[in-house]
Amino acid sequence: MSRLGVKSVVFHGETCLGELDTIPVKDQSFQFPNNEIRIHHISTNSERCHPLSVLQTIVAPVRCKLEPNLNSVPVGSDQSPLINLHASCFYELKTAVVLLGEEEIHLVAMPSKQKKFPCFWCYSVPFGLYSACLRMLNMRCLSIVFDLDETLIVANTMKSFEDRIEALRGWVARETDPIRLSGMSAEMKRYMEDRALLKQYSESDSVADGGKVYKAQQEEVLQLSEGQERVVRPVIRLLERNVVLTRINPENRDTSVLVRLRPAWDELRTYLTAKGRKRFEVYVCTMAERDYALEIWRLLDPGSHLINGKQLTDRVVCVKSGAKKSLLTVFQNGNCHPKLAMVIDDRLKVWEDKDQPRVHVVPAFIPYYAPQAEMANAVPVLCVARNVACDVRGRFFKEFDEGLLRKICEIFYEDEVVNLPSAPDVSNYLMSEDAGFVSSGNFAPIPEGMYGPEVAQRLHQQEGKVNMNAVPPFTSNNPDMKSGSSQLTGGTAANVPAQSMRPVQSSESIQTCLYLQLYN
Structure with missing residues (x-):
């Protein structure tokens, strides 16, 4: 044992490279198994990001330091294998990776004030996380997680349409206020019109709309695994109305669904991959049934x-009803760190507390109650979300380049680990407030159409054998439960508040815009 640490033998594969002393750091008690540092592989070289900047961004802890064992390296031996390893990693922005169970130990080549070469800092990282985040940071890419129902779409089956219409009839029969009565009647009419469309599709695989007849096109579903049964669904796309009709189980007409797409989705989708350049890695996190979510x-x-076909299985994440959504669950395969991710959802409280600062909350999409709400503001809801995502990305990489990367260049092997610079975090740049619809307290007791037991029961049963009454109860006193319907208290699109945004200093906005022009 040396004066400061434990002598460890370094191997690359089966080749012995020499010996280094393992030096402990504050608040860490770490030792390589059998005092052997067995390098499994060398990481991919970075195009622009120093390995320290990546490891700081994903909050990887420094487990120990490595420095020369003076008794093992002849003085002036510039060609020793360890010197060559250090030089290669340092100048090519790579790390030497040791695998220990489910974690990777990354040896980062460091500069030294005292010329203690070769010297390394050793970081602990969950398996695969470093490579994934290195690629994202080099590409100037973050992650974005979407909810589905009432965030991007609203979907209904015949059963859910009937439940909503029946509930509205009951409310209309009891209502005395003429303004509220008018609003409820208009909403019920919209439900009935869409129910009629869905009925046509369910019975004949065609619909008549605007004097034209649209027949279903057979669309083959991408197979997610070898041996999976071929699935072909009859689909009708009424693009001018933002309506799509599909059948979750092609063999069961009771699983026919009318889906309304939220306006401006195309604008948001185009931004995410504009000019063939991926600005965000996309994920889905929903409480819906899996076959429904995938469709x-x-x-x-x-x-x-x-999301390409090979990624779908991992990137569409379905959370059990009643459980909290979590970014750690979404990224359980080590493909991103939560600090590099933002969420688009119409509900905040369904997320774990630690993830809520990363959620951009959008007003719930309620096209039957307030069909003009999406266009009532100068900027549609999903265009606001696009602008927020653009702003977050610009600010994140501005701080990454002008803050973290510059400070990383000033760090030496001898510096204290506790004094490392802070890294950017997506939650620091989300400016949207939780601006939902203002409620006067009255809700129609209507269950959500494509949520819970209804889909689970229908998907795998033959036509005619389904319990049509298996619908989850509506819980009006649960603020996190999606009503799937409207607030039947009157009002029009004018009652829908614009999203509240914290003001941004004008000079800061100009700098961000210039930065976006540079990197977009």
């Missing part, structure tokens, strides 16, 4: 430009 996403991303 809804297929309708939203028909060309698989946002």
Whole structure:
């Protein structure tokens, strides 16, 4: 044992490179197994990001330091294998990776004030996370997680349409206020019109709309695994109305669904992959049933430009009803760190507390109650979300380049680990407030159409064997439960508040715009 640490033998594969002393750091008690540092592989070289900047961004802890064992390296030996390893990693922005169970130990080559070469800092990282985040940071890419129902779409089956219409009839029968009565009647009419469309589609695989007859097109669903049964769905796309009709289980007409797409989705989708350049890695996190979620996403991303077929299984995450959504669950395969991610959802409280600062909350999409709400503001809701995502990305990489990267260049092997610079975090740049619809307290007791037992029961049962009454109860006193319907208290699109945004200093906005022009 040396004066400061434990002598460890370094191997690359089966080749012995020499010996280094393992030096402990504050608040860490770490030792390599059998005092052997077995390098499994060398990481991909970075195009622009120093390894320290990546490791700081993903909050990887420094487990120990490595420095020369003076008894093992002849003085002036510039060609020793360890010197060559250090030089290669330092100048090519790579790390030497040791695998220990489910974690990777990254040896980062450091400059030294005292010329203690070769010297390394050793970071602990969950398996695969470093490579994934290195690629994202080099590409100037962040992650974005979408909810589906009432965030990007609203979907209904015949059963859910009937439940909503029946509930509205009851409310209309009891209502005495003429303004509220007019609003309820108009809403019920919209439900009945869409129910009629869905009924046509369910019975004949065609619909008549605007004097034209549209027949279903057979669309083959991408197979997610070898041996999966071929699935072909009859689909009708009424693009001018932002309506799509599909059938979750092609063999069961009771699973026919009418889906309304939120206006401006195309604008948001185009931004995410504009000019063939991916600005965000896209994920979905929903409480819906999996087959339903996969089909809804297929309708939203028909060309698989946002999530390719090989990634779908991992990137469409379905959370059990009643459980909290979590970014750690979304990124459980080590493909991103929460600090590099933002969420688009119409509900905040369904997310774990630690993830809520990363959620951009949008007003719930309620096209039957307030069909003009999306266009009532100068900027549609999803265009606001696009602008927020653009602003977050610009600010994140502005701080990454002008703050973290510059400070990283000033760090030496001898510096204290506790004095490392802070890294950018997406939550620091989200400016949207939780601006939902103002409620006067009255809700119609209507269950959500494509949520819970209804879909689960229908998907795998033959036509005629389904319990049509299996609908989840509506819980009006649960603020996190999606009503799937409107607030039947009157009002028009004018009652829908614009999203509240914290003001940004004008000079800061100009700098951000210039930065976006540079990197977009």
